Amino acid sequence: MNDLKKDTLKELGYLDMEIDPALDIFEEIKKLKKEKNAVVLAHYYQEPDIQDIADYIGDSLGLAQNAERTEADIIVFAGVHFMAETAKILNPNKKVLLPDLKAGCSLSDSCPPHLFKSFKDKHPEHLVISYINCSAGIKALSDIICTSSNAQLIVESLPKDQKIIFAPDKNLGGYINKKTGRDMLLWNGACMVHELFSFEKITRLKERHPEAKVIAHPECEESVLSLADFIGSTSQLLKYTEKNSSDVYIVATEAGILHQMQLNAPKKTFIAAPPDNACACNDCPHMKLNTLEKLYLCMKYELPEIIMDEELRIAAKKPIDRMLSLSKQLGLS
Ligand code: 13P
Numbered sequence: 613m614n615d616l617k618k619d620t621l622k623e624l625g626y627l628d629m630e631i632d633p634a635l636d637i638f639e640e641i642k643k644l645k646k647e648k649n650a651v652v653l654a655h656y657y658q659e660p661d662i663q664d665i666a667d668y669i670g671d672s673l674g675l676a677q678n679a680e681r682t683e684a685d686i687i688v689f690a691g692v693h694f695m696a697e698t699a700k701i702l703n704p705n706k707k708v709l710l711p712d713l714k715a716g717c718s719l720s721d722s723c724p725p726h727l728f729k730s731f732k733d734k735h736p737e738h739l740v741i742s743y744i745n746c747s748a749g750i751k752a753l754s755d756i757i758c759t760s761s762n763a764q765l766i767v768e769s770l771p772k773d774q775k776i777i778f779a780p781d782k783n784l785g786g787y788i789n790k791k792t793g794r795d796m797l798l799w800n801g802a803c804m805v806h807e808l809f810s811f812e813k814i815t816r817l818k819e820r821h822p823e824a825k826v827i828a829h830p831e832c833e834e835s836v837l838s839l840a841d842f843i844g845s846t847s848q849l850l851k852y853t854e855k856n857s858s859d860v861y862i863v864a865t866e867a868g869i870l871h872q873m874q875l876n877a878p879k880k881t882f883i884a885a886p887p888d889n890a891c892a893c894n895d896c897p898h899m900k901l902n903t904l905e906k907l908y909l910c911m912k913y914e915l916p917e918i919i920m921d922e923e924l925r926i927a928a929k930k931p932i933d934r935m936l937s938l939s940k941q942l943g944l945s
Pocket residue numbers: 656670671672673745759760761803829831844845846847
């Protein structure tokens with residue numbers, strides 16, 4: 613956040629504002645959406661209240677596609693910074709708001725553009741595919757963006773002998789290497805939430821629930837993925853739990869997705885896979901910085917807003933456009 617924005621927010625009292633507890637925030641948000649022609653796009657990892665008030669809930673690909681299509685004047689992005697930034701890259705003339713500008717991403721942070729540029733310069737024959745969980749600076753250094761929904765298809769759409777750098781997630785990259793038989797060079801980044809799932813604890817849980825299916829996001833480490841009956845993006849995991857006949861699932865991804873799983877299949881049981889951390893929770897601390905209260909305030913004051921350098925935006929848009937048109941060709945729209 614730049615200092616000017618911070619000052620504006622402080623002046624507004626937004627940073628430590630108290631909301632009248634009698635206020636029906638759900639109703640207020642609905643009113644603001646209409647008044648301002650605003651759309652609320654939310655990721656599955658957002659808290660349940662935010663998911664319930666959103667106009668669209670989805671994975672990173674679905675969110676980018678919706679951000680590209682929307683006719684709203686204001687996009688309120690209930691997700692993390694790289695997601696809102698992607699929406700802004702696609703919509704330079706719309707206002708894009710993020711309830712908490714500090715909602716970052718450990719995976720994105722694990723790939724600073726200046727270091728990545730030196731790495732890329734050492735491999736001039738390689739094409740760069742970057743996972744959407746990266747900054748605009750990394751996108752601008754990439755040839756194609758992908759998400760966990762389309763990574764495999766995008767890699768497979770390239771000639772077999774094409775040399776590829778995959779950034780920033782070594783776990784997703786490793787998983788795609790295994791699935792496609794490629795040998796992509798991997799940037800050594802990872803997601804702090806998905807890296808913490810414990811092979812030992814999930815194995816023990818599986819013994820206690822032998823009927824359960826283990827489902828995992830490809831950002832998890834290889835050892836955890838080896839326990840999974842199904843691996844996929846958040847929307848693919850959700851679809852699997854709807855269609856699959858099992859009644860019990862051990863879910864190795866951020867716990868926010870359990871809300872939609874439970875709503876879509878109320879009779880099924882969903883167990884959050886246990887991580888190896890002190891609090892034993894698998895919430896993403898970045899995603900969970902957004903709250904319903906901050907969402908309301910951000911819509912009311914139209915702050916904080918994503919502001920981008922135009923040159924960077926144009927450079928970052930190219931590989932996103934390539935992903936969106938490839939996804940369309942591949943039937944992923
Ligand atoms: P998807 O929802 O695209 O699977 O991404 C998961 C994630 O970690 C987003 O930060």
